[in-house]
Amino acid sequence: MKTPREILLQRHHSADAKLTQIRRELIAQMGVPPVTRAEGLPLRATLTLWRELIWPARRVWAGLATSWAFLLIANANLTADRPVASAETTTQAAGLRLMFREQNRLIAELSGATEAKIMEPRIPAAPRPRSEASGRWITI
Numbered sequence: 001m002k003t004p005r006e007i008l009l010q011r012h013h014s015a016d017a018k019l020t021q022i023r024r025e026l027i028a029q030m031g032v033p034p035v036t037r038a039e040g041l042p043l044r045a046t047l048t049l050w051r052e053l054i055w056p057a058r059r060v061w062a063g064l065a066t067s068w069a070f071l072l073i074a075n076a077n078l079t080a081d082r083p084v085a086s087a088e089t090t091t092q093a094a095g096l097r098l099m100f101r102e103q104n105r106l107i108a109e110l111s112g113a114t115e116a117k118i119m120e121p122r123i124p125a126a127p128r129p130r131s132e133a134s135g136r137w138i139t140i
Helices: 004-011 015-031 041-083 087-110
Strands: none
Touching: 004 015
16 A cells, blocks of 8 residues: 555656756756945955854844943943042142151150161062082083
8 A cells, every 4th residue: 555655756756857957947047146335355254253153142242232231321420429539639648748748757856866767679589599508410
């Protein structure tokens, strides 16, 4: 007994040859489309880049774009509230330095020192070798 598929294929077997002939005629008529200047190398490279890098990971790119937009908005909001250093703050810092120097002078005067000594930060000494071994190499 034949299956329904075999019956349909036998019934339409003659149409298969006709369809193949129609396909060949249409392909011959179409030919190869001429390449225009707009479809040159830059456009092809851009489309290839889009298809291979951006489109497969579109959700990842959308997430990155969203996070960057959020960071830019947050940064703009944070910098808008911060006061800019002005001449007033620099004069306050200079005034504090003068007060500190005056305080050091008064402490030196009260402690009996003849001259106020300002402590400079100690410069660390150059590192020395940890052992007293000589720097000779002996080859045998």
